[in-house]
Amino acid sequence: MIKKEIAATVALGCFALSTNAFADFLSDSKATLGMRNYYFNNDNRDGVAAPSKTEEWAQGFMLDYKSGYTDGTIGFGIDALGLMGVTLDSGKGRHVGSTMIPSESDNRAVDQWSRLGLTGKVKISKTELRYGTLIPKLPILVANDGRVLPQTFEGGQITSGEFKDLTLIGGRIEHATGRGSTDQTGLAAMGGTRESDHFDFGGGDWKVTKDLTAQYYYANLDNYYNQQFFGLLHTLTIADDQSLKTDLRYFKTDSSGKNSSGTSGYRISGYTKNGDGEIDNRTWSATLIYTLGGHAITAGYQSVSDGSSFTQLNQGSLAGKGAGGTSLYLYTDRLIQSFNRAGERTSFGQYAYDFAAMGLPGLKASVMYLSGDNIKTTSGDNQKEWERDISLDYILQSGTFKGVGLGWRNGKSNSEASRDQDQNRVTVSYSIPLM
Incomplete structure (x- = not known):
């Protein structure tokens, strides 16, 4: 889903660019997957x-994509940041006061959460x-x-x-x-x-x-x-x-x-x-x-x-x-x-x-x-x-x-x-x- 949204955004922003300019945009791109337990x-x-x-355990994933710039006097690019967290261990009593994991409506820790930037x-x-x-x-x-x-x-x-x-x-x-x-x-x-x-x-x-x-x-x-x-x-x-x-x-x-x-x-x-x-x-x-x-x-x-x-x-x-x-x-x-x-x-x-x-x-x-x-x-x-x-x-x-x-x-x-x-x-x- 994240890749589709990135591709759509890039396409809209670069549809008028030449093939060579778009090639520079891609050749200088970098992407890393960071994981934190x-x-x-x-x-x-x-x-x-x-x-x-407060006692909790979670796994985090961070997909960090940074494009290059299109060629020319003015260069254009786009970055994307996909974040996802997975709860590995928590409990209603131990989740109270948490600033690491979001809460459900009953104040329990969510099983997973994510956002895209x-x-x-x-x-x-x-x-x-x-x-x-x-x-x-x-x-x-x-x-x-x-x-x-x-x-x-x-x-x-x-x-x-x-x-x-x-x-x-x-x-x-x-x-x-x-x-x-x-x-x-x-x-x-x-x-x-x-x-x-x-x-x-x-x-x-x-x-x-x-x-x-x-x-x-x-x-x-x-x-x-x-x-x-x-x-x-x-x-x-x-x-x-x-x-x-x-x-x-x-x-x-x-x-x-x-x-x-x-x-x-x-x-x-x-x-x-x-x-x-x-x-x-x-x-x-x-x-x-x-x-x-x-x-x-x-x-x-x-x-x-x-x-x-x-x-x-x-x-x-x-x-x-x-x-x-x-x-x-x-x-x-x-x-x-x-x-x-x-x-x-x-x-x-x-x-x-x-x-x-x-x-x-x-x-x-x-x-x-x-x-x-x-x-x-x-x-x-x-x-x-x-x-x-x-x-x-x-x-x-x-x-x-x-x-x-x-x-x-x-x-x-x-x-x-x-x-x-x-x-x-x-x-x-x-x-x-x-x-």
Whole structure:
């Protein structure tokens, strides 16, 4: 079915093109089938409210087709993304709180779910316009890929590399589909129950020198907020296998439209300075990453102002859509917590090791610890929380199963601002090139 729809779309878009142009369109095409087997276990260690535990197992398939461009000054193409999930193990009691598998009308996990995304694209020189299904990874919008299938967005994006060392990006997002859903929704901010009409964004990355990159992005979520981002990335090469990376980030987020006026449904949840649900936040962070051979040591600090929590797109409060699950462009956005609450100050450190340095390529491990304090909530001030995360990954390097990836994530969080949690995730992934 997916192949038929792709073929029909391509035919309609290219019927007037010459045989040679269409041949270029096909010869540069690529298609891969990605498979991800995902076990998820989140255990709430305190509190009596449901869920006490969410535990599920699912298999995901992602057919990713990317066409080439037709020949000529203006090149045309089309991409297609077919997603399907299959429930392997779940139960009504263990499905409560799930953000991985959609729910039936009786709140049980569905047996399987799927969706199709199409993206038309046009390229002129070094500028590309894409319209359709997008999976953005930008400082002001990061698509979440933390479960068996990724979150996707619908809209248009233009990317230009016409100027040397400068990449410019802009666009408009109009809809989203959650990682554990097949339902398309409008857009919202954390706790907002009314859909925004659109999300506009623009900005760019400027490679000032080969070692220094400056970033600026602006975003507007209609009737919720305006956000500006400033970033600096610098890498100091000390020796062939030794470097120090500096990552500085600053976000300025202010209310906009109906959120400014306190209109019901557009207010965000959690603590706000005047108790009116209005967005008012400044968040900055400084991170150093020192690498030596296979070793990497990360140390950083993040500060969130106390006007409101740091916020970006979050559709989780839109009723009945299964749109929960979001990612933030913060070093502190981890397995369980994001350390982005109003007033929160977070110190964090991580040690990672790449075992290729010991002659074991494909094996990587890390452990991270984060500690936050000065949290303001509606129930009190100066609350604290911490989280410890462990990750272990291995990609088979040879044999019949070469390329199969194995991953384990373990997180433990203790928080005065939310429930204590223990979490485990186990994944097996593999990608097959089809063309």
